[in-house]
Amino acid sequence: MGRGVANIIARQTPQLAPLNLKITRAAVRNLTPARQAEHPDIALTTDALSIVNDPNIQIIIEVLGGIDLPFALLQQALKNGKQVITANKDLIATHGRELTALAQQHHVALNYEAAVMGSIPILRTLNTNFAGDQITALAGIANGTSNFILSQMQAGSSYTEALQLAQQKGFAEADPTNDVEGLDASYKLLILSRLAFNLDPKLSSIQRLGITTLRRADFAAADFFGYTIKPLVQAIRQNQQLRLSVAPTLVPKNHALAGVANEFNAIQLASNNTNSLTLSGPGAGSLPTANAVVADLQAVALNLQAHLTPTNAATHLEAAENLDLPTQQAISLTSNGVVTGLDVATQLGIHGQIFASGDQLHLLTQAVDRHTVAQWQDALSHFVGIQLHHILPVYDPTVRGFVEKFQSDEKKMNITA
Numbered sequence: 011m012g013r014g015v016a017n018i019i020a021r022q023t024p025q026l027a028p029l030n031l032k033i034t035r036a037a038v039r040n041l042t043p044a045r046q047a048e049h050p051d052i053a054l055t056t057d058a059l060s061i062v063n064d065p066n067i068q069i070i071i072e073v074l075g076g077i078d079l080p081f082a083l084l085q086q087a088l089k090n091g092k093q094v095i096t097a098n099k100d101l102i103a104t105h106g107r108e109l110t111a112l113a114q115q116h117h118v119a120l121n122y123e124a125a126v127m128g129s130i131p132i133l134r135t136l137n138t139n140f141a142g143d144q145i146t147a148l149a150g151i152a153n154g155t156s157n158f159i160l161s162q163m164q165a166g167s168s169y170t171e172a173l174q175l176a177q178q179k180g181f182a183e184a185d186p187t188n189d190v191e192g193l194d195a196s197y198k199l200l201i202l203s204r205l206a207f208n209l210d211p212k213l214s215s216i217q218r219l220g221i222t223t224l225r226r227a228d229f230a231a232a233d234f235f236g237y238t239i240k241p242l243v244q245a246i247r248q249n250q251q252l253r254l255s256v257a258p259t260l261v262p263k264n265h266a267l268a269g270v271a272n273e274f275n276a277i278q279l280a281s282n283n284t285n286s287l288t289l290s291g292p293g294a295g296s297l298p299t300a301n302a303v304v305a306d307l308q309a310v311a312l313n314l315q316a317h318l319t320p321t322n323a324a325t326h327l328e329a330a331e332n333l334d335l336p337t338q339q340a341i342s343l344t345s346n347g348v349v350t351g352l353d354v355a356t357q358l359g360i361h362g363q364i365f366a367s368g369d370q371l372h373l374l375t376q377a378v379d380r381h382t383v384a385q386w387q388d389a390l391s392h393f394v395g396i397q398l399h400h401i402l403p404v405y406d407p408t409v410r411g412f413v414e415k416f417q418s419d420e421k422k423m424n425i426t427a
């Protein structure tokens with residue numbers, strides 16, 4: 011992404027030109043004469059700390075990745091009075107509070123729009139558009155790599171092929187484990203929760219499930235039940251309580267989020283005044299996410315020009331408690347050919363629908379609480395003749411304040427049907 015930022019700044023658009031922005035130094039891990047020759051105006055170094063301590067530099071943009079090194083670098087940068095921009099959700103989710111406090115203390119900016127949902131200006135929207143409103147829930151797709159992989163699998167690719175393509179296209183993290191295990195989206199959900207609800211949930215309070223156990227059979231079953239599968243982040247607020255989840259989730263086929271494909275991300279906010287607001291755009295990739303970094307850069311540079319002291323969001327956060335809401339589930343199993351879906355449903359007390367295809371069994375269940383899901387998981391892992399693949403949640407937009415929009419979508423479908 012660093013290259014994307016440099017390319018955009020070099021274009022000197024009419025909005026950027028008057029700001030006189032110039033990249034003078036950049037840190038890379040592998041420095042070669044050929045690489046330096048590609049960027050004659052930028053002094054490359056492998057010593058990132060020397061940039062942070064350079065008195066001639068006003069603004070630091072961190073796009074290295076990781077947690078410990080950027081944390082040390084950005085602490086030093088803020089103490090040195092530099093404006094800081096980062097795209098690093100791992101860092102902001104983990105140490106955002108300390109860094110924000112440090113930025114406040116030194117009267118400098120700490121901006122991180124690119125860290126959440128790439129090109130979508132969601133943090134700016136949360137910071138500026140809901141002053142007189144209260145957000146009650148949010149739902150969306152926050153990881154481009156997972157959405158890309160699931161979209162490609164639905165179109166016929168294997169998981170491995172799809173992941174390799176996501177890596178080639180620069181969507182995945184250097185180590186894609188965080189993408190496919192839902193940790194990247196969880197970090198983004200923590201940051202969103204702070205800005206949307208002024209609450210500070212713990213990473214461990216997120217019900218998290220990765221996409222690695224999904225198979226093509228799951229898409230066929232979801233389709234039969236009237237759904238598609240999307241890597242969804244969800245947050246529902248009731249007073250000081252939050253229900254947070256990151257999981258491949260069955261989304262009704264007629265819902266707006268079902269149509270968000272490949273590396274695109276989207277977010278729907280439910281609030282008291284606006285009911286439902288949806289934003290969508292590329293969530294990963296060099297230029298779209300660099301665009302968000304440059305938007306932060308413009309804001310910081312305009313503040314510097316106007317000698318304004320920046321304000322940093324989410325400084326007074328309250329602890330969040332866990333909320334449990336009954337949710338429908340989709341159970342995916344392989345049978346030995348003797349055990350039927352009805353056997354499983356009867357044994358577990360499931361009232362729902364069954365889809366069987368060869369030895370693959372899928373059950374769409376009634377809404378249950380977390381405790382029941384855990385009991386089912388335990389029972390199915392000991393069930394003779396059955397192999398459990400996963401239990402996925404089902405998205406119910408009516409629970410979270412998107413009621414009117416969802417109903418109007420349904421009416422539209424009925425009229426055209």
Ligand SMILES: NC(=O)C1=CN([C@@H]2O[C@H](COP(=O)(O)OP(=O)(O)OC[C@H]3O[C@@H](n4cnc5c(N)ncnc54)[C@H](OP(=O)(O)O)[C@@H]3O)[C@@H](O)[C@H]2O)C=CC1
Pocket residue numbers: 011012037038039040041056057058072073074075076079097098099100124125128180181182183184293294295296299
């Ligand atoms: N890719 C995307 O779509 C998005 C990424 N992000 C975030 O942006 C950050 C960067 O991601 P991305 O651009 O994909 O990552 P890359 O791995 O492509 O780029 C990281 C850059 O940082 C340099 N670097 C890493 N470690 C060091 C170090 N110790 N000292 C000096 N230079 C170092 C690397 O140098 P070298 O080239 O020599 O290895 C490389 O140029 C991450 O925090 C990521 O989560 C956020 C939104 C979207």
Ligand SMILES: N[C@@H](CC=O)C(=O)O
Pocket residue numbers: 125127128152153154155156181182183189194293294295
């Ligand atoms: N790896 C991330 C990049 C952007 O945050 C993703 O796939 O969404």
